[in-house]
Amino acid sequence: MSDASKPSTTLTADGAEKRKPSPRELEWEEKTLHPTLAKSPERAAEFTTTSSHPIRRLYTPADLAGWDPERDLGFPGEPPYTRGIHATMHRGRLWTMRQFAGFGTAEDTNQRFRYLLSQGQTGLSVAFDLPTLMGYDSDHALAEGEVGKCGVAISSLADMEVLFDQIPLADVTTSMTINSPAAVIWAMYLAVAEKQGADWKKISGTIQNDILKEYIAQKEYIYPPEPSMRLVIDTFEFGVKNTPKFNSISISGYHIREAGSTAIQELAFTLRDGIEYVDWGVRRGLIVDEFVPRLSFFFNAHNDFFEEIAKYRAARRIWYATMRDRYGSKSPRAWALRFHTQTAGCSLSAQQPYNNVVRTAIQALGAVLGGTQSLHTNSLDEAWALPTEFAATIALRTQQIIAHESGVTNTVDPLGGSYFVETLTNEVESGAWDYIKKIDALGGMVAAIERGFPMREIAEASYRYQMAVDKKEKIIVGVNDYVTGDNPIDILQIDETVAHRQAARLKKLRAERSADEVARRLAALRKAAQGSENLMPFIFDAVKAYATLGEICDTMRDVFGIYEEVAVT
Amino acid sequence: MPEKKIRVLIAKPGLDGHDRGAKIVARALRDAGMEVIYSGLRQTPEMIAATAVQEDVDVVGLSILSGAHNTLCPRLLGLLREKGMGDVTVLIGGIIPEADITALKKAGIAEIFLPGTSTQDIVKFIQDRMAQRQQA
Numbered sequence: 001m002s003d004a005s006k007p008s009t010t011l012t013a014d015g016a017e018k019r020k021p022s023p024r025e026l027e028w029e030e031k032t033l034h035p036t037l038a039k040s041p042e043r044a045a046e047f048t049t050t051s052s053h054p055i056r057r058l059y060t061p062a063d064l065a066g067w068d069p070e071r072d073l074g075f076p077g078e079p080p081y082t083r084g085i086h087a088t089m090h091r092g093r094l095w096t097m098r099q100f101a102g103f104g105t106a107e108d109t110n111q112r113f114r115y116l117l118s119q120g121q122t123g124l125s126v127a128f129d130l131p132t133l134m135g136y137d138s139d140h141a142l143a144e145g146e147v148g149k150c151g152v153a154i155s156s157l158a159d160m161e162v163l164f165d166q167i168p169l170a171d172v173t174t175s176m177t178i179n180s181p182a183a184v185i186w187a188m189y190l191a192v193a194e195k196q197g198a199d200w201k202k203i204s205g206t207i208q209n210d211i212l213k214e215y216i217a218q219k220e221y222i223y224p225p226e227p228s229m230r231l232v233i234d235t236f237e238f239g240v241k242n243t244p245k246f247n248s249i250s251i252s253g254y255h256i257r258e259a260g261s262t263a264i265q266e267l268a269f270t271l272r273d274g275i276e277y278v279d280w281g282v283r284r285g286l287i288v289d290e291f292v293p294r295l296s297f298f299f300n301a302h303n304d305f306f307e308e309i310a311k312y313r314a315a316r317r318i319w320y321a322t323m324r325d326r327y328g329s330k331s332p333r334a335w336a337l338r339f340h341t342q343t344a345g346c347s348l349s350a351q352q353p354y355n356n357v358v359r360t361a362i363q364a365l366g367a368v369l370g371g372t373q374s375l376h377t378n379s380l381d382e383a384w385a386l387p388t389e390f391a392a393t394i395a396l397r398t399q400q401i402i403a404h405e406s407g408v409t410n411t412v413d414p415l416g417g418s419y420f421v422e423t424l425t426n427e428v429e430s431g432a433w434d435y436i437k438k439i440d441a442l443g444g445m446v447a448a449i450e451r452g453f454p455m456r457e458i459a460e461a462s463y464r465y466q467m468a469v470d471k472k473e474k475i476i477v478g479v480n481d482y483v484t485g486d487n488p489i490d491i492l493q494i495d496e497t498v499a500h501r502q503a504a505r506l507k508k509l510r511a512e513r514s515a516d517e518v519a520r521r522l523a524a525l526r527k528a529a530q531g532s533e534n535l536m537p538f539i540f541d542a543v544k545a546y547a548t549l550g551e552i553c554d555t556m557r558d559v560f561g562i563y564e565e566v567a568v569t
Numbered sequence: 570m571p572e573k574k575i576r577v578l579i580a581k582p583g584l585d586g587h588d589r590g591a592k593i594v595a596r597a598l599r600d601a602g603m604e605v606i607y608s609g610l611r612q613t614p615e616m617i618a619a620t621a622v623q624e625d626v627d628v629v630g631l632s633i634l635s636g637a638h639n640t641l642c643p644r645l646l647g648l649l650r651e652k653g654m655g656d657v658t659v660l661i662g663g664i665i666p667e668a669d670i671t672a673l674k675k676a677g678i679a680e681i682f683l684p685g686t687s688t689q690d691i692v693k694f695i696q697d698r699m700a701q702r703q704q705a
Contacts, residue, residue, distance in 0.1 A: 064641050118579025130584035130635055142613070146584050219586025219610055260589045346589075350664075350684040384666060385636070459592055466593045472686045479685040483664040488667055494636065568592075 021062040021372035033057075050304035050325035050474075052464065053427070059419035067422060072317075076412045079324075082425065083413035085336040096374035097399045098175055100129030102152035103386045109152040113167060115389065121396055124205075125175040125376060127151035130184070130529045132291045133220045135181040135553030138502035148498035150386070153178075155502065158509050161189040161195070167322060170198035172268050174205040174372075175248035175250070175340070180222040182209035183231050184552050187540040190243070205416075206247035206296055208339070209235055212445055213252045215453045219261035219565070221554060227560035231535060232277065233284045236291050238536035243259060248295040249277060256454075257300035258346045260462020262426055263311045268435030269445075269454050271318050275436070276445040278363065289331035292323065294374075297339040301363040303347050306424055306489035307365070309415060312370030315430035316337065318436075329545035342376040349540060350383040350477035361398050368402055368416055375399055397542040404519070409498035411414040430496045455568045506548065513546040521545050522555050529559040575618035575699050577628040580608035582645070583637040590662055591632035597688035598630075598695070614641055628695055633663040637682045638673065646654060646677045658698055662686070 006116045043505050047055045074080055077087035086092060099121055102109045113124055117435040127153040131143035137155040147153050147193040148462045154160055164174075169192060178185040186207045193203050200531060211228040232249065253270035262267070273413070274295065281291050299315065301308055319337035323329040343363035357380050364377050377395040379387030387395070415421045419500070439476045443449040447454075468474045480547065523540040535556075579595040588610060599605045606624050608617060611682055621629050629649075631642065638661065649653055649657055661673065662682040670681055679698065 044639070129604055134584050134641070136584075142584060145637035146635055149636035150585070214586075219588060220584075222588075258587075258589070260593075279636070352653060355584055384664060459596075462589055463593055463596055465598075476685070493666065496640075552651075567588075567594055 017250065018065075019027055019062050019428055020065065022059065025062060028198055037402070049263070049307040050302055050395075051264065051307060051400070051461075052426075052468070053262070053264070053307060059423050061419065063419055063423040064426075067426070069417065072426075073422070079332075079335060080320045081336055082313050083416050085316065085338060085567035087412075089371060089412040090368065090403075090413065094403050094409065095368065095399075096123045096173070097121050097396060097403075098123040098125045098374045098376055098390060099128050099396055100125040100175075100177065100342065100376045101387075101392065102129070103150075103492065104148040104152065104337045104494055105501055106152060106154065107287060108148070108164055110165055110167070110496075111201070112389070112392075113163075116392070116396070117167070117172070117245045119393060119396060120400065123173045123175065123374065126163070126177065128176075128178055129153045130220075130416070130541075132156075132185075132549060133155050133180070134185070135176065135222050135557075137506055137548050137550035138499060139506050143499070145241050145496075145499075147496075147502055149494050153498065153502050153551065154185065154188070155506055156509055156546055157188045157191055157543050158505070158546060160185075160192050164189075164192050164196075164491075165256040167534065168198070169193040175208075176206070177208045178209055178528055179208055179214050179218075179220055180228065181549060182207045182517045183235050183536060183539050184543065184549055185331050186235060187536065187543040188541065191414065191544050192504055198452055203243065204244060204247075207235065208252060208298070209249040210252045210298075212276060212449065213255050213270070215449045215565070216256055216269060217261075217458065218255040220562050221565075222557065223560040224563045225449065227529075227556070228563075229280050229446070229555075233280050233286070234534045234536050236277075236281050237284065237286060237534055239294055240286065240291050244294075246294065248291075248294045251277065252298040252300045254298050254300045256458065257302060257344065259458050260346075260465060261458045262461050263302065263307050263430035264455075265435065265457055265461060267311050267315055267318075268426060268432035268439075270297065270299070271315065271322070271432065272278075272436050272445050272448075272523055274319065275322060275326070279444065281569050288323075288329050289334050292327075292329065297337055297340050298346050299367075299372075301341045301375075302344040303359060303362045303363060303371075305362060305366045305426070306421060308366040308453075310421060310424035310428045311365070311521060312339070312341075312372065313425045314432060316371070317425075317429055318432060336560075338373045340374040340376070341370075341372040343367070343378045343524050345382055347381040348378060348380075349476060349479050352484065352487065353380050353383065354487075355478050356380040356383070357394060357398065361402070365402055365406070365408065366478045369413075371413065381489055383490055383531075384489070385493070388490060389489075419443055422512040443515055452566060454567050459568055484529075509546060509548070517545045518547045522547055524549060525552065526555050526559060529556055570602050570621070571599055571654050575603040575628065575695060576602050576606075576626040577630060578606045578608060578621050578624060578626045579630045580619070580620070581610050581632050582614060583635050584611060585633070585635040586610055587634050589633070591630075591656075591675070592661060593693060594632070594662060594688060595639070597692060601692040601696075603695070605690045611627060614648055617630065617645055617653075621649060621654055622652050624689060625676035626657060627699060628658045628660065630660045630662060630691075630699070633661060633665070636664070638663075638665055641675055642678060643676050658704075660691075660694075662677060666691060 075081040253266040259268040379391035521542040
């Protein structure tokens with residue numbers, strides 16, 4: 001078998017001395033290129049990607065000297081999966097069009113979900129509000145002003161029942177963007193599924209459950225790393241036994257990129273997070289080929305079309321090599337990296353917001369050509385607020401146009417074999433391996449986080465990028481060039497009545513449920529948390545007695561403590 | 570005699586953890602020669618006001634993306650006034666709907682920097698404002 005863990009060519013963009021152009025290419029340079037440059041110089045001395053990766057004028061066979069198409073490209077559905085994880089890719093089945101949605105109360109979001117499903121959306125994706133993400137009930141003091149603003153407010157199983165009212169969980173797959181309290185929210189979802197009579201063995205969906213990227217980028221953590229990782233592995237273990245089709249994690253580069261990382265950092269930190277989860281799972285005694293097939297990934301789709309495509313292709317190659325070489329995996333289901341993509345929220349401009357439709361379309365096209373399994377396209381108004389129904393519909397239509405009108409789904413990996421795309425894939429892969437080795441040397445991702453390593457790298461990259469934008473070295477249309485007057489758009493506003501409705505509902509819930517039963521089950525959870533048992537069954541029991549999210553998270557806060565970061569600026 | 574450095578507190582109120590903008594602005598102001606204190610995440614208005622007093626800052630820059638500005642900002646302004654720091658320049662950076670801008674400015678927010686603002690514009694605003702105050 002080939003060694004896909006090593007980059008297949010020694011060429012780097014700044015290592016041009018290793019490049020050996022053919023006599024014909026040299027002749028072209030002399031006869032055609034040089035006279036042209038003498039007459040009209042290029043627009044810049046250096047051309048770079050969004051991530052400031054240098055790009056050559058022209059790519060030729062000389063850039064792929066050590067590259068072996070059989071070994072490095074292979075065939076779709078086979079290692080090293082450069083061309084995609086399925087033999088027929090989007091000819092067989094289109095990606096899942098999964099629009100992230102959530103706002104206000106469970107009733108508000110339930111209505112939006114049913115609208116999106118009626119418009120041809122094929123999967124659900126829940127956005128929770130900040131109090132929910134931080135494990136606080138809607139009536140907690142720190143929730144003031146935040147209830148239902150960035151997502152839907154879910155404080156108990158009662159809210160979850162409303163959220164999925166008349167939506168059959170046996171047929172719909174649901175992705176839930178929830179991390180620190182993932183075990184609790186997942187338990188609520190499973191309880192609703194059970195009530196609907198859906199078979200746990202058959203239901204499918206994803207919980208994000210990726211705590212490492214919270215410490216690195218999004219910062220919605222509650223507990224310190226050690227107990228947080230325990231909770232994650234508890235869900236892996238519970239999932240292997242009870243919900244074999246549910247993805248127990250979505251290891252996310254999206255937020256790392258939004259925090260300002262480069263494409264290579266996004267790829268490297270995400271895959272190294274993946275390695276960290278596998279290591280902790282193995283330490284728990286889980287079997288790699290049993291639990292790794294339920295790990296999924298989530299990447300950003302930024303503006304730089306080819307850099308993004310190279311990133312997805314490199315991701316699959318690195319994960320395959322990691323599973324094979326690092327863990328000795330024998331299961332192709334563990335080798336194949338499956339991923340969701342979301343277009344880059346941070347690329348959207350508040351100015352001239354209709355331009356965002358175009359940005360999103362380009363980004364979505366990159367994700368599709370990179371072989372994504374599911375996709376969220378952002379709405380044009382998201383630099384201002386959560387999307388209106390009008391804006392969300394255009395975003396969904398963007399995917400449908402790519403799927404049915406652009407023709408890019410007619411063949412598998414249409415860019416495979418492009419000198420440029422293959423070279424860039426090699427370079428992105430090699431840059432990511434360098435980071436992965438560096439984090440290995442630091443003692444793994446938890447150790448690297450404790451030393452602030454990934455945060456510092458991201459802060460550096462985001463500052464460099466902002467300086468380049470401020471100096472107009474990078475142009476953002478409508479923001480630092482081609483500026484016109486403002487054209488305001490209608491945006492979705494969430495008022496404080498949501499918070500009042502939620503507070504009233506919680507009050508009623510606390511009055512109607514059995515307080516004794518709640519206390520008993522929370523006490524059992526506390527005892528289990530102090531020991532080493534899997535906490536999922538205890539959390540599930542507490543949820544079913546209508547213990548609230550805040551009560552369950554507080555019980556664990558008492559035992560585990562809370563995490564406070566050392567801020568890196 | 571060396572000129573007294575402008576002292577700025579960059580703070581993240583509310584539950585949101587998206588700190589890319591706060592960190593970039595903190596660093597840009599520092600690079601422009603100001604003394605910058607970064608509060609870290611999830612600060613209540615009470616915590617921010619206390620830090621502003623303790624650090625004796627000239628400027629408080631709030632980074633808010635979550636939509637909680639109408640609740641958090643007026644409360645912070647009130648607390649600063651109570652503590653005798655009503656003359657501190659309070660700025661907001663982040664996502665603020667047009668419809669809320671007038672009310673926030675009327676409540677005492679000196680300026681609101683929306684997405685796409687260059688760091689140089691923020692630096693210049695603060696420098697001009699401090700220069701005006703010295704003349705006054």
